[in-house]
Amino acid sequence: MKLSEAKQQFISNWGAFGTHWGINRTMAQIHALLLISPDPITQDDMMEELNISRGNVNMNIRELINWGLAERIILPGERKEFFSAEKDIWLVVKRIVKERKKRELDPMLQLLDKLEAVEGDKKDKHVKTFVETVGNIKKLGKQADKTLDTMIKAEENWFISNMLKIFK
Amino acid sequence: MKLSEAKQQFISNWGAFGTHWGINRTMAQIHALLLISPDPITQDDMMEELNISRGNVNMNIRELINWGLAERIILPGERKEFFSAEKDIWLVVKRIVKERKKRELDPMLQLLDKLEAVEGDKKDKHVKTFVETVGNIKKLGKQADKTLDTMIKAEENWFISNMLKIFK
DNA sequence: ACTATGTTTCAGTAAATATTGAAAATTCGG
DNA sequence: CCGAATTTTCAATATTTACTGAAACATAGT
Incomplete structure (x- = not known):
């Protein structure tokens, strides 16, 4: 299996899994994406990878941060905010x-x-x-x-x- | 607190609790009702206590049985079916x-x-x-x-x- | 302090899920 | 095997939940 396909499957299944655990699909999918991203990513990256709107990304990333599962990262010299997830x-x-x-x-x-x-x-x-x-x-x-x-x-x-x- | 009020609270909260666990509200409420009923009850009893339709009761009781949380009881001489829940x-x-x-x-x-x-x-x-x-x-x-x-x-x-x- | 870039909010809308109610199916007593 | 009682099914509807997109807001660089 190719990485791109494996990623898709992981994200989609993690999302479905989340819904059984009181976490909404998108929040779980963003979390999955962050888990497998070696480096921090932006909201735009998430929009593109998951095909969802800016507002949706923003609300769910905030919720992930509330849960302590993601963090906002400011990279020096970068205008945009980056995000990463706890990998442990x-x-x-x-x-x-x-x-x-x-x-x-x-x-x-x-x-x-x-x-x-x-x-x-x-x-x-x-x-x-x-x-x-x-x-x-x-x-x-x-x-x-x-x-x-x-x-x-x-x-x-x-x-x-x-x-x-x-x-x- | 009166028993009737306590029952209401128990049922309503057990229902809300259930929704966080992938169990739908009504299914959890029926389960709660069965848990606190000393004797088996009928679908009509459930309709009345929970103010829900016959179809809704029927579908959710079936689901409870699938999960192994409730059982159908045939009482000799009774036309209707009765139901009870595992109390342990x-x-x-x-x-x-x-x-x-x-x-x-x-x-x-x-x-x-x-x-x-x-x-x-x-x-x-x-x-x-x-x-x-x-x-x-x-x-x-x-x-x-x-x-x-x-x-x-x-x-x-x-x-x-x-x-x-x-x-x- | 203006402007371009980026973020957040939220009213409106879409999608998913749960519920109703009535018709169909089943069961039981006689 | 008939008819009344009871249960089951499921299309239509209601409710809940999630998502969008554009406007408002914030921030940084010049």
Whole structure:
């Protein structure tokens, strides 16, 4: 396979992959493009490679920066801005996990805390099932929360060697 | 908080949560409703509780069954079909992980294998960066794959005690 | 402080996704 | 095997989400 074709496939699949993970297609495609670009590139480069508008590039690159997955680079003597992505995949994963935990898991756990305190007769099976369900989800959620927290702080080697230890 | 209000909040938030995870809002809401229902319920119950159409209920309940998260229950002497959800949250998580791994991670790893074999001079920095990036993603992906496989087979107690061991 | 170059914003539009509702299909009891 | 009850399908529609393009804004060089 030629590089140009491989690039196309990588970008397009990374985009589709992203959509399953709450990241929009274009944002994921820009990210893919940055990942495989040896040097920083401009917004115009992205427009051309991905056939998308200037506004679209601009909005999505901003979002990538918010997520900590890309950075703006000013090259001396260059008028245009350049962009590059974090290439260390482990770091990328950690940043995504951190961001999504903050946006999704943490608020959910807060809500569950509130809901568990529902008033009513615990003998009533509707109340009982509700409280049990919420409690069980919370228990697992809390565990996931701790696990992710530690993972976010972890070194890659540390992570892999520990996982191998358990999951032989 | 009253049970009715708590139910509403749980359902609505579980729905919003689902949308971040590639599950559509209604499917997640039906799932939430089933989770907190002590006894199996009918499609009509769902239509009423969630204010959605018969067709919508039907399509989404089918999808839940595909995912292994709900089951159809025939009660003797009842004309209508009833439905209930798996209440063991750990099992629910494992089923979701299994399904998404099959749908997303496995195909991605297959693709990366193909892409890593791109032809071209490895001295060319474009080729070099591409191969390295793909290789790094593959490496982490393979590790995740193994980890998830083991998790899918794991007992909850086994999982939690192991996690606690590592992530004190 | 003017102008050319580059960036950002956002209202309007397009595309993708989810939902409805009614017709068709299926199932069950008699 | 008939008819009522129930479930399923799917074309039409509504809703949500993403994208465009042009105008407004910013910046740097002279």
